[in-house]
Amino acid sequence: MPSNNTPPLQIDQVHKTYRQGNSTVHALDGVNLTVQPGEFVAIMGASGSGKSTLLHAMAGLIQVDAGQVSIAGQDLSKLNDAALTKFRRKNLGIVFQAYNLIPALTAEENIRLPANETADLDDRVEHLLERLEMNERRSHRPMALSGGEQQRIAIARALVCDPAILLADEPTGSLDSATGTSICRLLRNLVDEERRSIVVVTHEPHVAMWADRVVVMKDGTDLTEFKTDGIRDPQTVASRYQQSLGAEAVH
Template sequence: MIDLHLIKALHTAAGPRTLDVRLTLPPGEVLALSGPSGAGKTTLLRLLAGLSRPDGGFLQVEGQVWYSHERGQWLPPQRRPLGFVFQDYALFPNMTVRENLAFAAEGQPQARQIIDGLLELLELTELAPRRPAALSGGQQQRVALARALARRPRLLLLDEPLSALDLATRLRLQQALADIHREFKLTTVLISHDPAEIARLATRVVELDLGQVVRVGPPVPVAALGTTVGGRVVAVLPGGHLRVQLGGSATLVEVPAPTGPPYAPGDELALSLAVVPARRD
């Protein structure tokens, strides 16, 4: 059980705001965080990880106090049994893929078997001798996920872990992530801007806006989101839009560019197409 009330000053485009989140997470939950940029999603993950100190509140994980403003208690990040996948991956550039995982798995029983299993599961076995500079963004993202899991964490924090992947790989790794969550008996907090990804992975979603919780509840079912299809960027348009060719057809659509790394012509992405009932005249 994770019980928290975390308070932190935010500096947003709308001016100073306060992140104020009170939640209870049962063991084994996958909690998704959604909301616009500046809502406080990444700040909340950093508070959970101990990479940023709250201004007030408390954090208790499985009966252990990680933070208490009232008692003056603070558990440093290196003593928190968690894994964190950052947006910028934060891999060690002087280490190979295998060495990055070995560093995280140091001290774990059967560390080599853990590393070999994660390399296979996340389709990284052939990349194990390479260093991060020789990997694509999507490959680095998978390495970051494997490294977070190599610690055998009790709490897994994911900041848009699959955003740099093409649709086919994203769908495969969504399933892998769900399998890992069950196998490792994790509690997971996931930031995602993809409603279909949230629907597939999360048991509950928290929507934040300018630091405040505006909704807590179940994710929208996949069936209600419409059909997820793959597309390829044909052109980057003014105003933050993309012209996309839908997979398997000559159909072109214009869509707002998803958040995250910028897209370029030739990049693949996933689109959720709403199902609109036919009109009856």
């Protein structure tokens, strides 16, 4: 974990355009966002508002057309492909809705996959298996794990290199609500107990309510944001979200 106070994530005026035939889509149209160390941010917005594109830009998975994405103070555009791959592995943890585990590997092998064999790797893997309550399932292959267990392993894999930030795109989207809540509680605990920094993209107020702050996107821009104040009430988050959109003409 970064011990200093450099923001784990800083995004300045990021633009990304996709061309489809004759038309262009401004998937990101001047987005700004700073995430502080130990902060949990949720990004909400309608389908097509640019949430996943933003997450991919944060993760260095796509190149932006203009603006700057910095992770732990490093401007991603300054890195060549090889350096970016290395940097991403060390500094970015990414979790998707589809857990993307390697079917032929055990849970523990999946966790170890991104890490170099360093002296402290065994300790870190033990800590993560313990922390995510997956110790007894460590030898299982993904097919023998429930969805929630697979997502825990995906989170452990994302954390094994001790990244500056953990990015998650709809991490509970494939889970029933009780399992989704247990994943959200786990993410919250990682922030509260280990001062991890987390960004979660979600449609769902009962996921966003676990964050410290909710950023609302619309048409590729960060429309507004609000603090959750730790209330953890989905209705409050839903109505604040609707209010944010209502302030603009909703189409």
